[in-house]
Amino acid sequence: MDFATLLQILDSALRLATPLLLACLAGLFSERAGIFDIGLEGKMLAAAFFSAAYAYITGSVWLGLAAGCIASMVLAGIHGLASITFRGNQLISGVAINFLAAGLTVLIAQNWFEQGGRTPALEGAARFQNITLPFSETLAPVPVIGPIYSQVISGHSALVYIALLAVPATWYILFRTRFGLRLRAVGENPAAVDTSGVSVTGLRFAAVLICGFLCGLAGAYLATGLSANFVKDMSAGRGFIALAALIFAKWRPWHALGACFLFGLLEAFGNRFQNLSVLGVDVPVQLMQALPYVLTVVILAGFVGKAIPPRAGGAPYVKER
Amino acid sequence: MPKWVDVALIPLINLALALAVSMLVILWIGESPFEALAIMVKGAVGSAYGWGYTLYYTTNFIFTGLAVAVAFHARLFNIGGEGQAALGGLGVALVCLAVPWPHWTLALPAAIVGGALFGAAWAAIPAWLQARRGSHIVITTIMFNFIAQALLVYLLVGPLKASGMSPETAPFPDGAALPTAHDIAPWLGFRPSAPLNISFLLALVACAGVWLLIWRTRLGYEIRAFGHSEPAAVYAGIHPTWIIMATMLISGALAGCMAINSVMGEAERLVINSVQGAGFVGIAVALMGRSHPVGVLLAALLFGMLYQGGAELEFEMPAISREMIIVIQALVILFTGALDNMVRMPIEKFYDARRLARQRNGRGTGVAAE
Numbered sequence: 290m291d292f293a294t295l296l297q298i299l300d301s302a303l304r305l306a307t308p309l310l311l312a313c314l315a316g317l318f319s320e321r322a323g324i325f326d327i328g329l330e331g332k333m334l335a336a337a338f339f340s341a342a343y344a345y346i347t348g349s350v351w352l353g354l355a356a357g358c359i360a361s362m363v364l365a366g367i368h369g370l371a372s373i374t375f376r377g378n379q380l381i382s383g384v385a386i387n388f389l390a391a392g393l394t395v396l397i398a399q400n401w402f403e404q405g406g407r408t409p410a411l412e413g414a415a416r417f418q419n420i421t422l423p424f425s426e427t428l429a430p431v432p433v434i435g436p437i438y439s440q441v442i443s444g445h446s447a448l449v450y451i452a453l454l455a456v457p458a459t460w461y462i463l464f465r466t467r468f469g470l471r472l473r474a475v476g477e478n479p480a481a482v483d484t485s486g487v488s489v490t491g492l493r494f495a496a497v498l499i500c501g502f503l504c505g506l507a508g509a510y511l512a513t514g515l516s517a518n519f520v521k522d523m524s525a526g527r528g529f530i531a532l533a534a535l536i537f538a539k540w541r542p543w544h545a546l547g548a549c550f551l552f553g554l555l556e557a558f559g560n561r562f563q564n565l566s567v568l569g570v571d572v573p574v575q576l577m578q579a580l581p582y583v584l585t586v587v588i589l590a591g592f593v594g595k596a597i598p599p600r601a602g603g604a605p606y607v608k609e610r
Numbered sequence: 611m612p613k614w615v616d617v618a619l620i621p622l623i624n625l626a627l628a629l630a631v632s633m634l635v636i637l638w639i640g641e642s643p644f645e646a647l648a649i650m651v652k653g654a655v656g657s658a659y660g661w662g663y664t665l666y667y668t669t670n671f672i673f674t675g676l677a678v679a680v681a682f683h684a685r686l687f688n689i690g691g692e693g694q695a696a697l698g699g700l701g702v703a704l705v706c707l708a709v710p711w712p713h714w715t716l717a718l719p720a721a722i723v724g725g726a727l728f729g730a731a732w733a734a735i736p737a738w739l740q741a742r743r744g745s746h747i748v749i750t751t752i753m754f755n756f757i758a759q760a761l762l763v764y765l766l767v768g769p770l771k772a773s774g775m776s777p778e779t780a781p782f783p784d785g786a787a788l789p790t791a792h793d794i795a796p797w798l799g800f801r802p803s804a805p806l807n808i809s810f811l812l813a814l815v816a817c818a819g820v821w822l823l824i825w826r827t828r829l830g831y832e833i834r835a836f837g838h839s840e841p842a843a844v845y846a847g848i849h850p851t852w853i854i855m856a857t858m859l860i861s862g863a864l865a866g867c868m869a870i871n872s873v874m875g876e877a878e879r880l881v882i883n884s885v886q887g888a889g890f891v892g893i894a895v896a897l898m899g900r901s902h903p904v905g906v907l908l909a910a911l912l913f914g915m916l917y918q919g920g921a922e923l924e925f926e927m928p929a930i931s932r933e934m935i936i937v938i939q940a941l942v943i944l945f946t947g948a949l950d951n952m953v954r955m956p957i958e959k960f961y962d963a964r965r966l967a968r969q970r971n972g973r974g975t976g977v978a979a980e
Binding site for chain 2: 327343353367370371372373376377378379380381384385386387388389390392393394395399400406526529533536573575576578580582583585586589590591598
């Protein structure tokens with residue numbers, strides 16, 4: 290494999306890692322506050338549809354993005370209502386949201402556009418355009434660093450850079466602000482937070498809505514950045530890979546970046562090489578596709594480090610009387 | 611709260627809410643919800659043709675619903691029915707293709723063993739990881755769904771692929787063909803094309819078996835005790851690892867047996883995505899059926915009607931696509947599973963208030979024990 294191919298794969302890996310990263314950070318906020326969320330997939334899917342639909346109708350990708358985020362946050366609100374207000378089972382609520390999104394998106398798409406459950410192709414300002422970072426032309430001739438900068442780092446759409454910036458932002462919010470401290474505390478010991486006079490319900494709703502917003506960005510990137518329209522089930526299990534990455538990263542932002550990039554890299558390799566041969570043994574492409582899931586199971590099993598979720602995760606908080 | 615409110619009234623209110631929201635969705639699309647309902651009911655149960663499909667889907671959902679229900683009794687959420695059923699299909703296919711079966715009466719028991727074993731094996735790893743390593747079974751079973759999907763695609767485009775274009779195994783031998791509804795009861799008007807087959811009776815037997823297991827055996831008692839309170843169960847000498855393993859193996863085996871109906875009874879070969887989401891429908895079925903075999907049977911029948919009626923609906927009202935079924939399914943899961951307390955809390959309050967009022971009036975000192 291030569292240098293140029295490697296650059297192309299890295300470039301593609303960064304694109305493919307972006308929706309995973311945004312969804313993974315979304316899950317990070319929610320699960321750190323003690324709300325399990327297996328509905329990342331559904332929220333992404335809903336955002337993908339509404340962003341594509343509104344970008345097509347209005348001709349502006351940013352209005353599409355807003356619509357996608359709102360749709361995702363509405364679903365997040367339902368999850369919050371079920372798992373915080375009515376103390377329902379968070380996992381069941383997540384399952385319901387995944388199905389709701391899978392069904393409603395196609396149903397509405399068929400109703401609005403009558404193209405077999407997809408949206409019309411997006412063009413021009415209705416799609417995220419690639420941004421060329423400053424100095425990428427000037428730096429290009431510099432050996433090694435130049436091509437890496439101009440081909441891998443530069444030339445992505447705005448959401449890729451937003452996703453990358455969201456990592457330090459998440460770290461800062463969670464570990465350097467009062468809100469973050471309280472949010473993490475509510476996922477470990479909500480009774481203590483309640484005792485100190487801070488609303489557990491409020492904090493958890495805030496976390497769930499942030500999660501919805503980030504899933505909205507992830508879904509919008511799928512439909513208006515990575516591809517140019519919405520198609521049925523286009524999230525294709527990415528919400529679950531993001532969940533896997535979250536566990537792989539043990540609920541930490543910087544590690545989430547690493548995990549998502551690794552899974553993006555796996556996908557990029559799988560796309561590029563249909564028949565990969567390692568040390569003379571043919572590796573089926575399906576093994577590459579299954580690898581993120583297998584790795585997650587191995588990590589969960591605690592054979593390679595131990596993944597310990599936030600202690601109060603999954604349990605509804607009942608205020609003492 | 612009286613028992614009938616808990617087991618009948620609350621689920622019915624939840625279901626009514628889910629259907630009401632579904633009807634609003636249909637109204638919003640611009641079709642008449644009552645007309646749509648009429649088409650669905652007529653399509654599902656209005657003819658022998660409809661019943662032939664409705665009961666076929668019902669059979670699938672009974673198996674996957676029972677699988678989720680058994681796990682629920684031990685307070686385990688087996689979300690991996692989809693993968694376990696897919697692996698069950700592999701087991702059934704391997705058994706059916708292994709020898710030229712002379713007659714289905716010989717092939718059926720062997721296929722049951724094959725499907726159950728493979729389904730159980732696929733549930734065994736997440737179960738063991740939950741029991742011994744504390745890995746969350748929901749996450750591991752989700753991961754195993756995806757791994758199963760990749761594995762089956764690999765096998766069906768590779769080693770198991772029959773000569774031909776499509777990724778599927780060779781057709782099963784004639785001796786492995788199960789009697790269909792047309793073979794058994796042609797006088798009821800079933801056509802030869804109806805997919806309903808003898809597996810439906812097997813599903814009913816499975817319902818009875820699960821009832822016996824959960825409420826009439828020592829293991830069932832231990833499963834329920836473990837589900838109610840793990841510390842209490844451990845104190846009573848029940849071994850958690852054994853219960854988690856046993857429950858999940860039974861759950862996986864039930865999910866795997868779904869393939870008897872869909873792979874052996876209907877397709878008569880293993881195709882890609884033979885489960886078609888039935889594993890997930892099982893979650894809705896178990897929730898609605900309150901994890902009781904009778905409830906599961908009724909809920910599976912409802913979802914069978916929904917699936918067949920939905921197919922007819924798409925045909926009659928092109929504006930409503932097939933995905934409407936998934937929306938209804940999602941709303942049923944949402945209202946009966948996640949938002950259950952929305953209905954339960956006010957009803958509980960009502961009964962509590964009534965009891966208090968009675969006590970205050972001095973009429974019902976004995977009622978307090980209710």
